[in-house]
Amino acid sequence: MTVAAQLAGQMQALADDLVEDYVEHCRMHGNSWTDIGAALGVSRQAVQQRFHAPHKRYGPDSMTDDLRQAMVHVKQAAVHHRNNYIGTEHLLWGLTAEDNGATRLLQATGLSPEAVHRSVGTRLSMGASQAAERIAWTPYSRKAIALAEARSEQSGSARIDCDDLLIGLAGVGRGVAADVLAEAGFDADAVDPSPADA
Secondary structure (H helix, E strand, O other): HHHHHHHHHHHHHHHHHHHHHHHHHHHHHHOOOHHHHHHHOOOOHHHHHHHHOOOOOOHHHEEEEHHHHHHHHHHHHHHHHOOEEEOOHHHHHHHHHOOOHHHHHHHHHHOOHHHHHHHHOOOOOOOOOOOOOEEEEEEHHHHHHHHHHHHHHHHHOOEOHHHHHHHHHHHHHHHHHHHHHHHHHOOOOHHOOOOOOO
C-alpha cells in the first residue's frame, strides 16, 4: 500500500508538471488564457491564478563568472537550434561546453564532460522559431536553477556556480539533462549528500 501511495504521488507530480509544461508552451505560442481555460475545463481566471505565478529572474549578478559564460553557450544552443525555450538540455550543453566547476565535478566522479556534452548534443532538436532576445525557461529548467540557488546559499555563497546548476539538473529528476546524467552514471547524492544524509 505504501509503494502504491508513493507511486500515485509521483504520477500526480509528473501529471502536474506535464500540464504546466503544455500551458507554458501554449502561452509562448500565443494562446490566450481563455483558450487554455476552456481546454482544461476551468475559467480564464482560475487558469491564470494557477499557472500565472511570477517567475524569479536570475540576473548576471546572481551567477559566478563561469556560470555567466556557460549561459552564453546555453543561449547560443537555443538560438542555433531555433528553439524558443531554454530546456534542461540547453543548460547541460552549456555547462559542459568548456572547463568550469560542472565539468570538474563530472571528472571527479570519473565521467567524461566531453562524452556528456556529445550525448546531450544529440538530444537538441531543431525547431522553427525565430531567434528572440529573451527566451523563456521551461518549468524543469526553473526548478533546476532554484535547486542550484538553494545549494549555493547552503554553502554560504552569494552566487550560483556551474557545479550548483549541475547538481540542480540532476536533482530535478526529470527532463533531458537528468536522463543524460543518469545514463552517464552521475549520482548527485553520492557527490552532494543532503544535510539529512550527512
